[in-house]
Amino acid sequence: MTTVQKIKEIEDEMAKTQKNKATSYHLGQLKAKLAKLRRELITPQGGGGGGGGIGFDVARTGIASVGFVGFPSVGKSTLMSKLTGTHSEVSAIDFTTLTTVPGTVKVHGAPIQILDLPGIIEGANDGRGRGRQVIAVARTCNLIFIVLDVLKPLGDKKSIEGELEGFGIRLNKKPPAVIVRKKDKGGIAITNTVPLTNIDHDEIKAICSEYKINNADVAIRQPNATADDVVDVIEGNRVYIPAIYVLNKDISHVQIDAISIEEIDLLYKIPNSVPISSSVWLNVDELIEKMWEALDLVRVYTKPRGLPPDYSSPVVLRKGKSTVEDFCSSIHKEIAKQMKYAIVWGSSAKHSRGQKVGLDHILEDEDVVHIAKK
Helix, strand or coil, X not given: CCHHHHHHHHHHHHHHCCCCCCCHHHHHHHHHHHHHHHHHHHCCCCCCCCCCCCCCCCCCCCCEEEEEECCCCCCHHHHHHHHHCCCCCCCCCCCCCCCCEEEEEEECCEEEEEEECCCCCCCHHHCCCCHHHHXXXXXXXXXXXXXXXXXXXXXXXXXXXXXXXXXXXXXXXXXXXXXXXXXXXXXXXXXXXXXXXXXXXXXXXXXXXXXXXXXXXXXXXXXXXXXXXXXXXXXXXXXXXXXXXXXXXXXXXXXXXXXXXXXHHHHHCCCCEEEEEHHHXXXXXXXXXXXXXXXXXXXXXXXXXXXXXXXEEEEEEECCXXXXXXXXXXXXXXXXXXXXXXXXXXXXXXXXXXXXXXXXXXXXXXXXXXXXXX
């Protein structure tokens, strides 16, 4: 029996098993078994994780990368070409894009890499088509654009989310506040600071048992934590990536009046979504701004001694890696060693006249920094 067949067998058994106190241990075991089989697909025998192959290994440039994911012929290549000026083959035929096509767009002075990925098909996380390579590249992106046909967004949205979830990608989520700490003895000790509404102790113990974890402290600190959250923490190979749902209406192929104002209002109610038309650049500016917000980048301007700040070329850092030391290292690795102190102006400074700080000071967007050397 193949891995895909084993997965289908477990999914069928889970679907027909009603969740209650008597079945929770069994369901916990099934969830863990399913996750382990999924891991085999993510990292198949022979290694590599499925991300390589001709046309999929792309040199990374820019401060962040955005991957375009979607079914074939939803307008990914048109949007890519309009955003970056990079030619990505456009056609009404499915699977026109056969490899990863990279391009770059500059937003607020920051170079951002755009990756147009081949259209995926249902069953991609099981290895159908080029699905495994496509999703493995998506796992490495800082943001995912899920491009949907505006005429049938909800069904395609659910299908694509399922493909990405099956490959260990968690969209618009944070890592669960669940801790599993192995120990030498004492069995499984479970503590929770919030009520357990979707999982019980039996299910947690069953998951641990399936992973051959016999002694551990398990702490649940997340409201509405699920068995999937516990499995994700134990597996440890999940990636948590923000996603924007790009609801594309290609006016060259769809009548302009095919969607009413009321329907557009409904589309906006889909969380993290932006309706656009890439063919006539309709609402793409809003999409770019949403992309900037989701990437959570920090622009920092340099101020040479005795001169005004240089606002033309910001140093762009990632939120969470935006200390003065990070700023120095992004310019030249020796600057931090030569620094005596820094003066910072902007939202991270305590005073409008500027604040003298050290290497561990955290910078905010549009701060201005002067480095005083020893």
